[in-house]
Amino acid sequence: MGIVSILAWIIIGGIAGWLASKVMNTDARQGTLQDIVVGIIGAFVGGFALNALNVSSAAGEFSILSLVTAFVGSVIFLGVLKLLRR
Numbered sequence: 001m002g003i004v005s006i007l008a009w010i011i012i013g014g015i016a017g018w019l020a021s022k023v024m025n026t027d028a029r030q031g032t033l034q035d036i037v038v039g040i041i042g043a044f045v046g047g048f049a050l051n052a053l054n055v056s057s058a059a060g061e062f063s064i065l066s067l068v069t070a071f072v073g074s075v076i077f078l079g080v081l082k083l084l085r086r
Helices: 003-023 032-052 064-085
Strands: none
Touching: 003 032, 003 064, 032 064
């Protein structure tokens, strides 16, 4: 994994995590670093969910599909966290 791939994961993770935090209304509690971490974890969750459904997730590519995958996974991840915090 090269530096470009790592930077792509950080950028996609940051965007996806930020968008998910806006949708799930957790933006006030999260900073940029947490958005990136949520987005990266969300990319794994989204990739796992799509693989379970037998759909290609375009993991490792900088594309709209990878951003959508990370976003959906981030929303799922934040939803689970909200349920656990109750």
